Amino acid sequence: MEIIIRNRIKIDQQEEMVKEIYQGEFKKVNLQTLLKYENAANEKVLLKIDEDEVIMTRFAKRPIKMHFQPEGTTLTEYEGLGELSLFTNTLSIDQERKIIKINYQLSQGAQKIADYHLRIDWTEEAKGRKNG
Known part of the structure; x- marks a missing residue:
């Protein structure tokens, strides 16, 4: 599967656009969607997607x-920077699309x-297959 x-x-006033495409794995566990891939720094990345929260490890x-919750502040720990606060302004999860x-x-x-x-799109490799 592909993750874009x-x-x-x-x-400040500087803006940068980054686009990355990775090959990854898709798994559905109960009501949670899991996406796994390896980033450009060769770190494994796991996205856990619920109806109203995304957790990126x-x-x-x-x-x-990193916990992304609608209009919520969470804390995360960055090596070299220490504890950072992460405020999610908007979170839109469309698992259908x-x-x-x-x-x-x-x-x-x-x-x-x-x-x-941040925008994350993915394709399921099991497209067209039917369960059961």
Whole structure:
């Protein structure tokens, strides 16, 4: 399966667009969708997608876990930066169309680091197959 990640990152007045395409794995467990792939830094990444939350775990030297919840603030630990707060402005999960849109902001204390506009699309390799 293919996972396409588009991320528009805004730091102060500078903006950068990143588009990455990875081969990955898709699994449905109960009501949760799991996407696994390896990123450009050779870190395994796991996305757990529920109806109203996305959890992204990057398995770096010290794993980084990011919880995206609608209009909610969560904490994450980044190696070298320490504890960061992650505020999810908007979270849109469309499992039918296989699209996730997350607008979020990372901050360290009162200092904003960056704004992110993340979009994740995926295709299931089991397309056309019928269960049972």
